[in-house]
Amino acid sequence: MTLLTPDRAGGRPSPGTDPAPGLAPLTTELGILFGGDYNPEQWDPAVWREDVRLMRQAGVNLVTVGVFSWSRYEPQPGVRDFAWMDEVLDLLHAHGIAVDLATPTASPPPWLGNLHPETLPVDADGVRLGWGSRNQFSPASRVYREHALAITRDLVERYAEHPAVRMWHVGNEFGQVCHGEESAVAFRGWLRERYGSLTALNEAWGTSVWSQHYGRWEEITPPRRAPYHLNPTQVLDFRRYSSDALRSLFREQRDLIREIDPVRPVTTNFMGFFALVDYWSWAEDLDVVADDAYPDPTDPHAASTSALTHDLMRSLGRGRPWVLMEQAAGAVSWRPHNLTKSPGRSRLESLQAVARGADAICFFQWRAATKGPERFHSAMLPHAGPETRAHQGVRRLGADLARLRPVVGSRVGARVAILFDWPSWWASQGEALPTDRLDALAQLRSWYRPLWEDGVAVDVARPGQDLSGYDVVLAPQLYLLTEPAADTLREHVARGGTLVLGPFGGVADESAHVRTGRFPALLRDVVGVSGEEWVPLPDDGAEVVWAAAAPGRPGSFRAEVLGELLRSEGAEVLASFRGGHLDGAPAITRHRRPGSGAAWYVGTVPPQDALADVVRQALAEAGVEGAAPAVRLPGVEVVRRGDALFVLNHGRGTVRVRVEDLLPGSSVPPRHPGSEVVDLLTGLPPAAGEVVLAADDAVVLIERNS
Numbered sequence: 001m002t003l004l005t006p007d008r009a010g011g012r013p014s015p016g017t018d019p020a021p022g023l024a025p026l027t028t029e030l031g032i033l034f035g036g037d038y039n040p041e042q043w044d045p046a047v048w049r050e051d052v053r054l055m056r057q058a059g060v061n062l063v064t065v066g067v068f069s070w071s072r073y074e075p076q077p078g079v080r081d082f083a084w085m086d087e088v089l090d091l092l093h094a095h096g097i098a099v100d101l102a103t104p105t106a107s108p109p110p111w112l113g114n115l116h117p118e119t120l121p122v123d124a125d126g127v128r129l130g131w132g133s134r135n136q137f138s139p140a141s142r143v144y145r146e147h148a149l150a151i152t153r154d155l156v157e158r159y160a161e162h163p164a165v166r167m168w169h170v171g172n173e174f175g176q177v178c179h180g181e182e183s184a185v186a187f188r189g190w191l192r193e194r195y196g197s198l199t200a201l202n203e204a205w206g207t208s209v210w211s212q213h214y215g216r217w218e219e220i221t222p223p224r225r226a227p228y229h230l231n232p233t234q235v236l237d238f239r240r241y242s243s244d245a246l247r248s249l250f251r252e253q254r255d256l257i258r259e260i261d262p263v264r265p266v267t268t269n270f271m272g273f274f275a276l277v278d279y280w281s282w283a284e285d286l287d288v289v290a291d292d293a294y295p296d297p298t299d300p301h302a303a304s305t306s307a308l309t310h311d312l313m314r315s316l317g318r319g320r321p322w323v324l325m326e327q328a329a330g331a332v333s334w335r336p337h338n339l340t341k342s343p344g345r346s347r348l349e350s351l352q353a354v355a356r357g358a359d360a361i362c363f364f365q366w367r368a369a370t371k372g373p374e375r376f377h378s379a380m381l382p383h384a385g386p387e388t389r390a391h392q393g394v395r396r397l398g399a400d401l402a403r404l405r406p407v408v409g410s411r412v413g414a415r416v417a418i419l420f421d422w423p424s425w426w427a428s429q430g431e432a433l434p435t436d437r438l439d440a441l442a443q444l445r446s447w448y449r450p451l452w453e454d455g456v457a458v459d460v461a462r463p464g465q466d467l468s469g470y471d472v473v474l475a476p477q478l479y480l481l482t483e484p485a486a487d488t489l490r491e492h493v494a495r496g497g498t499l500v501l502g503p504f505g506g507v508a509d510e511s512a513h514v515r516t517g518r519f520p521a522l523l524r525d526v527v528g529v530s531g532e533e534w535v536p537l538p539d540d541g542a543e544v545v546w547a548a549a550a551p552g553r554p555g556s557f558r559a560e561v562l563g564e565l566l567r568s569e570g571a572e573v574l575a576s577f578r579g580g581h582l583d584g585a586p587a588i589t590r591h592r593r594p595g596s597g598a599a600w601y602v603g604t605v606p607p608q609d610a611l612a613d614v615v616r617q618a619l620a621e622a623g624v625e626g627a628a629p630a631v632r633l634p635g636v637e638v639v640r641r642g643d644a645l646f647v648l649n650h651g652r653g654t655v656r657v658r659v660e661d662l663l664p665g666s667s668v669p670p671r672h673p674g675s676e677v678v679d680l681l682t683g684l685p686p687a688a689g690e691v692v693l694a695a696d697d698a699v700v701l702i703e704r705n706s
């Protein structure tokens with residue numbers, strides 16, 4: 001089969017795409033990777049044999065093993081028992097199943113906490129957490145780190161040459177925070193590096209407020225329970241430190257692995273927009289980006305929320321294919337009330353990840369546990385065995401993924417970037433701001449939603465990164481904005497790009513100090529508008545009136561959460577407040593200067609429809625379209641990945657779409673002999689030139705030369 005390479009809108013690689021091999025050595029050989037976490041230590045060896053047989057039947061070609069095996073490898077300090085893992089790896093290899101072997105460091109054995117209580121984490125109330133669960137370590141603990149490295153060294157030395165092992169997985173879901181004494185020492189070391197002197201720290205932390213001046217390093221602690229609001233910069237720096245502390249844990253295990261095995265890729269599993277770790281700072285450290293995705297089945301916007309998270313993962317890896325390391329086949333067991341999903345929904349969610357750049361689709365976990373806290377968590381193989389709806393669904397998915405081999409390694413191209421920054425998120429989550437209702441993540445998601453609805457490809461970008469190559473940059477929430485990041489936005493507009501800046505942007509510097517003068521301080525000339533007051537709005541919002549009528553659009557809307565007392569300094573006022581404290585003030589503006597692009601400013605939180613209107617207008621004026629502009633159906637997601645066009649029906653009803661609307665210029669039956677459009681999932685052309693998609697169904701169309 002020869003694939004054509006139609007360079008349709010969105011078909012070119014994203015700017016900055018990284019050519020590093022990443023997953024390619026595995027996927028070139030195995031196709032899309034499919035499997036899950038496998039915990040053989042919970043089962044008898046007789047069950048292992050059944051497992052590998054059933055795995056093969058399901059098309060599983062990759063499992064992650066050993067994530068929580070530390071106490072099995074090292075039942076007493078210094079003792080080693082790897083014999084059982086030898087057998088597991090041999091068995092998997094004999095059945096052609098590749099292994100992502102984990103360092104077992106996420107869950108130390110009870111003896112470590114018992115012998116060395118200082119390895120246990122302490123919370124902000126000073127409570128030391130115990131063992132009997134998992135994750136009970138302080139990232140700063142020297143003793144924990146020594147033991148973690150010792151078991152990692154022995155594990156990697158033993159298995160680096162094992163033919164089953166194709167990838168290394170460090171720890172699990174890094175996210176521990178410790179406020180204890182050893183962490184205080186490490187935090188001070190981190191602060192010395194950052195500030196060099198106590199004078200600089202006192203300045204950055206604004207300790208002239210409330211008599212907080214520090215005269216000795218020893219006086220500085222992690223934020224702990226205190227009578228009233230904590231110092232916002234201390235809190236922000238502790239979040240930075242905590243993310244860096246986990247990163248150094250990851251890196252020391254990774255470096256040890258690389259020293260012994262310089263070839264196989266090393267990863268760890270991220271958790272989407274996880275609040276405790278700045279994944280931008282980690283992204284370069286991983287050979288392959290991997291994510292755990294557990295969309296909330298009660299979230300009406302789960303599909304676009306997942307799409308955004310997948311786009312983040314692809315962007316963290318600079319466009320490289322990534323691994324969906326964990327998801328649930330049905331229900332999880334860690335929410336209070338665990339709604340399940342059908343096999344069809346699970347398949348759709350998996351195909352969505354592939355559409356957005358994943359080359360590996362894995363689950364937590366292979367076989368459902370019968371004991372321990374996760375015994376009611378769904379699995380690829382349920383308690384009731386293989387002759388179940390859920391397991392048959394897993395087999396179907398395995399077969400589908402095998403058919404998607406032609407998409408392996410291909411890229412998603414985007415002309416739009418949406419900015420997201422962890423330190424700004426952290427700072428905006430602090431206490432004592434004008435409002436606690438301006439949620440950075442909620443803002444990001446609502447700005448993203450119209451793009452998802454329209455099939456517009458988007459990369460998530462880190463403020464300050466090179467933006468050349470993007471036509472449109474959306475910045476929904478940049479409370480904390482550094483000068484270099486502001487410069488990239490200025491350059492983007494100067495180059496002719498479009499910028500859309502959201503409310504309460506550029507307010508603070510990297511120390512979370514408010515910038516003086518009219519806001520947005522660093523971008524005032526770019527947006528051509530400036531403000532003097534941030535104005536939290538009452539519960540029923542405030543009226544905003546559009547300056548011009550637009551077909552189908554109401555003349556006004558009620559803005560929510562926050563407004564700003566703005567005045568235009570050259571920008572066109574597209575909508576303004578009417579009545580109340582902000583009467584007459586601009587709410588939405590657009591600044592166009594000869595030779596430059598357009599800089600839009602949205603100085604409030606419009607309801608979703610009005611926001612979508614602004615985003616769509618900005619894209620239209622920049623000439624950016626979706627993957628299939630003629631197709632806009634509620635719940636239908638269209639994504640181009642390389643030569644393939646994914647059409648995914650997240651809605652509740654059947655939809656019908658003409659192939660010509662999806663692939664303009666193509667025709668069914670084919671216009672040219674020997675060239676046809678086929679659905680990779682069925683291997684067949686869509687009947688009668690039309691794609692008919694039931695709820696939860698999908699097609700993956702390509703044009704094929706036979």
Ligand code: GLA
Nearest residue numbers: 172173292326332333364377
């Ligand atoms: C996380 C963990 C897994 C498991 C699942 C359950 O993703 O990494 O070990 O606990 O959650 O959903």
